Amino acid sequence: MSGATSPDREELSGEATAALLEGLRGLVVALSEGKYKDASDDARLRVGDFNVKQALTCPTYAAQGSEPFQPTPRRMRRAVAAAALRSMTRTPDLDIVTAVRQTLRERSSLDEWVAEGLEQVGSAGRAVVAELAVEDIGARRRSLPWRPAPSDIEQRRHWQHPERALRLATDFHLQDRDPDGTTYHLLSRSPRPTHETAEVAYRATVATAAERRSPARIVVHYPDTGHAPRQVEVTTELLNEGAQVAALAVAVGLIQLGLRREDLDRRPGGQCHRCPVAEACGPGSEWRAGPGRLRGGLPPPP
Amino acid sequence: MAWEPSSLQQALDDVDAFSHVSLAVNFLEDLRHRLEASARDAVTSAALPANAGPLRLPKRVMEDLLACERRALANRHTESQLNRELVIGNLIDDLVSHHVLGGTAPDRALQLATHLVAAKACDDEAAAATAAWLEARSQAEREELDQVVSERLESLLKGWPELRPWNPRLGETVSVVLADGDVVISGRIDVALGGDWCERPVVAVEVKSGAAREEHRTDHLLYGLLLALRDGHAPAAVVTCSGADGKVAADLVDEDALERATRRASRALEIAGALASGKTPDENPGWRCGFCADSHRCPSVKR
Numbered sequence: 001m002s003g004a005t006s007p008d009r010e011e012l013s014g015e016a017t018a019a020l021l022e023g024l025r026g027l028v029v030a031l032s033e034g035k036y037k038d039a040s041d042d043a044r045l046r047v048g049d050f051n052v053k054q055a056l057t058c059p060t061y062a063a064q065g066s067e068p069f070q071p072t073p074r075r076m077r078r079a080v081a082a083a084a085l086r087s088m089t090r091t092p093d094l095d096i097v098t099a100v101r102q103t104l105r106e107r108s109s110l111d112e113w114v115a116e117g118l119e120q121v122g123s124a125g126r127a128v129v130a131e132l133a134v135e136d137i138g139a140r141r142r143s144l145p146w147r148p149a150p151s152d153i154e155q156r157r158h159w160q161h162p163e164r165a166l167r168l169a170t171d172f173h174l175q176d177r178d179p180d181g182t183t184y185h186l187l188s189r190s191p192r193p194t195h196e197t198a199e200v201a202y203r204a205t206v207a208t209a210a211e212r213r214s215p216a217r218i219v220v221h222y223p224d225t226g227h228a229p230r231q232v233e234v235t236t237e238l239l240n241e242g243a244q245v246a247a248l249a250v251a252v253g254l255i256q257l258g259l260r261r262e263d264l265d266r267r268p269g270g271q272c273h274r275c276p277v278a279e280a281c282g283p284g285s286e287w288r289a290g291p292g293r294l295r296g297g298l299p300p301p302p
Numbered sequence: 303m304a305w306e307p308s309s310l311q312q313a314l315d316d317v318d319a320f321s322h323v324s325l326a327v328n329f330l331e332d333l334r335h336r337l338e339a340s341a342r343d344a345v346t347s348a349a350l351p352a353n354a355g356p357l358r359l360p361k362r363v364m365e366d367l368l369a370c371e372r373r374a375l376a377n378r379h380t381e382s383q384l385n386r387e388l389v390i391g392n393l394i395d396d397l398v399s400h401h402v403l404g405g406t407a408p409d410r411a412l413q414l415a416t417h418l419v420a421a422k423a424c425d426d427e428a429a430a431a432t433a434a435w436l437e438a439r440s441q442a443e444r445e446e447l448d449q450v451v452s453e454r455l456e457s458l459l460k461g462w463p464e465l466r467p468w469n470p471r472l473g474e475t476v477s478v479v480l481a482d483g484d485v486v487i488s489g490r491i492d493v494a495l496g497g498d499w500c501e502r503p504v505v506a507v508e509v510k511s512g513a514a515r516e517e518h519r520t521d522h523l524l525y526g527l528l529l530a531l532r533d534g535h536a537p538a539a540v541v542t543c544s545g546a547d548g549k550v551a552a553d554l555v556d557e558d559a560l561e562r563a564t565r566r567a568s569r570a571l572e573i574a575g576a577l578a579s580g581k582t583p584d585e586n587p588g589w590r591c592g593f594c595a596d597s598h599r600c601p602s603v604k605r
Contacts, residue, residue, distance in 0.1 A: 070424065072424045072425040073421060073422065073424075073425065074425040074426070075425070095466045095467065095469055095500070096466075096469045096470070096471070097402070097403055097404060097465075097466050097469075097470065098466060100403070101403070101404060121421060122417075122421070123417075124414070124417035124418050124420065124421040125421040127399075127400050127403065127405060127418060127421070128418060128421045128422050130403050131399045131400075131403060131472045131473065134403065134470070134471055134472055135471055135472055135473050135474055135475075137471075138469075138471035138474055138494070139474075139475075141499055189475065190477070190479065190486070191479050191483070224475045224476060224477050224488075224532070225476075225477050225478060225479050225532055226531065226532035226533055226534065227479070269355065270355065297348060297350055297355065297356065297357035297358060297574070297578050298357075298363075298374065298375055298378050298574065298577055298578055299375065299577065299578060299580065300375060301372055301375040301376045301583065301596050302582060302583070
């Protein structure tokens, strides 16, 4: 279904929320059981794009646990790049290096966790953030419109389950609002990642449930390869797929929290080299013993 | 066209003064088709199962495939292949980035580089390996390393202009995806300069911490090819800066350069396909043996 009109988009929003609630029904119970049952807004389980990517790669590997969140340079790069890019759109003559340095020095435009993280990592860490942010801005400028409204750069959408114990979030690099609806833009480093459609579906579903209106479309850009952008129309099918993806990521999150025991799919791949349960995993062992053991497709030396 | 400017400043001045190289109509499309054909042949030879993932060929592996097939496989399968020269290269890369971003010149280069590597190590496996290697050095080794790194950095950066007007990007990734995603050739440009947004020609700067050999220049033309295929027009030049002797080498990215880079990439794809299908790798001993993870057991090693 393409070219949905405004009322259609509101209708789709109802469908997306219903699909999410249905997909998550059995899972959210686990979050509300036991001692945990408070009315605060602080969700016990938060699922974001990274968790979704991990769950899609191999749910069993993803369920092995996640390390406590640390504000590393790689995690802070995107926020710093977005803030610097906003400065560049306000001050057209500002060069990329100066914009990033100003952002790191002033930090007033950054979220609290980023500002604190930049303090924690010290001057060498900030230098690394600067390097990564400069590259990030380069990628955005290769693909996205050059002079968007600063407020459209970097958009987060989140949806909280009525039980309040679960929050789903997604981030977009840019939004573009027009009478036809909102178009969200994303950067992807590779044009055919295995789970791109599923990831986009998750993003579309969360954005739709959060905004109570489906986006007009999601456009995926490929700054590293120069491929033509991929436009994904938001349809009922996509939103249903997104709800299923969200349910998978939540199931993985529940196992990480020790609130659920379940055998999840095993999807062998590069992560098998680092997986703590690879030895006991049939598909993983097979993959490591077969041509899948190859690094980048090349066999080991004789 | 290749030339040896006296400095990076001179190289950029020269590039700015050249008129833009225009390519024949469909020239890049023709190159892409040829690479596509080579990639499909490689995939057919390799006969990898569906879940094996693509043949991933970063520039470093492409170079190895052309230089010594055995080394290409050995270095791909060894987790840690660090030695002194490679660590110096990693440290110099970080220090150059720091310089480009306007960092102040360090009194002790190694100290700053160690801090930069440590800051990266939390989410970068290669940096973590470099940090561990540095940690294991004695005080005397560190002092010697500090001197070498400081000297090479000074030699390298001599004649570097203020790059801000060129909107420098550090570690810009560029890749070409072929054969429906079954082959990915990629490169990471040390310093990418210019572009439409600052109305200057695009220049890829490659930093060599050691001496730049003639074959390095040829290898670096792959950046020109990847950028041309990504952007739909060729960059102006690839410039190689060497820390060992401070020399600068520049290559204009014209049709001849792109043609050579395509021929080499096609040849590397052919080799990759053959190796993936089980061909016994050829050995080609030379100066690269010193950087090979298999040198301790290779019968052809050159010591």
